[in-house]
Amino acid sequence: MELRVSQENLRALAARLLVVREEERTHLAREIHDVLAQDLTRLKIDLVWLQHRVTKLGKGSARGRLAARVAEMNQMAARVLHCVQRIATGLRPVVLDSLGLCAAVEWQARDFQDHSGVQCHASVPADELTVGHDAATAVFRILQECLTNVQRHAHATNVEVSLRQEAGQLLLRVEDNGRGIRVKQLRDPRSIGLVGMRERALLLGGKLEIRSHPGAGTVIEMRVPVEGRSGGAKGRRR
């Protein structure tokens, strides 16, 4: 009995920590996006202006050096801006809050393919789903963990992602054609990534199933109950 209460307390604590972490990430992403990236963009615009002005100055080696220096500053500002935008997006992609879960899943699949070199195809409903904030966050974070695992461990060449809503359930399926997860690792409580995915699904009253055979790839399926309309599937080869 005591053990059960303690387990429930731990689960509630874990849930709270997940929420707090997500709130912090959202806050940080917003600050970086709205303040840092805006100011950097303004700086970059000023540097472009300066570059134009410098080229209009008379000829001479001093002008040449100045122009080269301003061009360098311009390139550096572009690099820093790019880096800052990647950090903000890594914390919490704007697309998840602005365009919704389907758009975010498509974006994540494309981004994964571009950066990992692993072919990744996402199939999502044609119409954006009406999923609550917590469910959308959980699905998105589970997808990210699946894709990170594929890149780090699977040695796969192809990943199929599908998001569907049917019979009051939201279903996320991620299938890779890699080397599969060993049974020992599947059951290991130190597999924090896998445990975290299961916990996220459980917290929403759903479940996560992992089917994997050595050498025969991995299928991860998450089902969580949701309310709202369902959309027909659409698929796009990336």
Ligand SMILES: Nc1ncnc2c1ncn2[C@@H]1O[C@H](COP(=O)(O)OP(=O)(O)OP(=O)(O)O)[C@@H](O)[C@H]1O
């Ligand atoms: N798609 C996959 N294909 C093959 N092996 C996998 C896959 N996903 C996970 N694994 C194996 O299962 C183990 C546990 O995964 P888990 O995500 O819990 O941990 P991790 O990725 O090693 O570390 P982290 O805590 O950073 O997520 C991995 O170390 C890896 O050996």
Ligand SMILES: [Mg+2]
């Ligand atoms: Mg992992």
